[in-house]
Amino acid sequence: MITKVLIAYGTTNGSTARIAETVADVLGKEGLTAEALPARTVESVSGYDAVVVGGGLYAGRWHKDARRFVRRHRADLAGRPVWLFSSGPLDPSASERDMPPVFGVKRAMDRVDAEGHITFGGCLLEGARGRVARMILRSGKGGDFRDFARIEDWARSVAADLTAAGVSR
Numbered sequence: 505m506i507t508k509v510l511i512a513y514g515t516t517n518g519s520t521a522r523i524a525e526t527v528a529d530v531l532g533k534e535g536l537t538a539e540a541l542p543a544r545t546v547e548s549v550s551g552y553d554a555v556v557v558g559g560g561l562y563a564g565r566w567h568k569d570a571r572r573f574v575r576r577h578r579a580d581l582a583g584r585p586v587w588l589f590s591s592g593p594l595d596p597s598a599s600e601r602d603m604p605p606v607f608g609v610k611r612a613m614d615r616v617d618a619e620g621h622i623t624f625g626g627c628l629l630e631g632a633r634g635r636v637a638r639m640i641l642r643s644g645k646g647g648d649f650r651d652f653a654r655i656e657d658w659a660r661s662v663a664a665d666l667t668a669a670g671v672s673r
């Protein structure tokens with residue numbers, strides 16, 4: 505039986521989508537079936553054996569699409585293995601130490617009895633949407649702090665857990 509995994513993400517400027525696609529690629533290489541989709545486009549999780557939910561951090565909160573996704577699919581998620589990730593810090597801190605989930609993400613973890621959570625570095629580059637984004641960029645605090653080696657390591661650990669548990673439909 506092949507395990508089918510959904511990676512649902514909430515993004516404003518696209519950088520969390522790349523992280524989600526990287527997670528899906530790694531899971532695929534590890535022998536699972538995985539697809540990354542914008543969280544707001546997912547009607548149902550019933551066709552998936554396991555779910556990863558990721559969102560960018562904005563003003564200390566998880567992206568609204570990720571929050572809504574967990575709220576809407578809460579009951580189905582609680583019956584499946586679920587992992588969450590956040591992407592945010594615009595500095596190397598997330599690669600240097602484990603960063604705990606923000607309050608709302610911790611609450612989401614509790615709601616769906618999540619297996620785990622990780623914070624990855626974020627990315628903010630020229631052309632990002634919003635006045636505050638432009639202010640951050642003008643002050644020289646943008647950049648790409650996504651650590652793809654760390655993202656791939658984490659995805660491999662998710663794959664290993666799912667394989668060990670023999671999760672499948």
Ligand SMILES: Cc1cc2nc3c(=O)[nH]c(=O)nc-3n(C[C@H](O)[C@H](O)[C@H](O)COP(=O)(O)O)c2cc1C
Nearest residue numbers: 515516517518519520560561563564592593626627
């Ligand atoms: C207006 C704004 C607010 C942000 N607030 C936070 C924050 O509270 N914590 C954090 O770690 N990163 C914060 N960031 C950085 C974003 O989380 C980072 O750019 C992330 O990669 C965005 O994901 P996205 O490109 O998928 O939308 C903020 C960025 C912007 C533009």
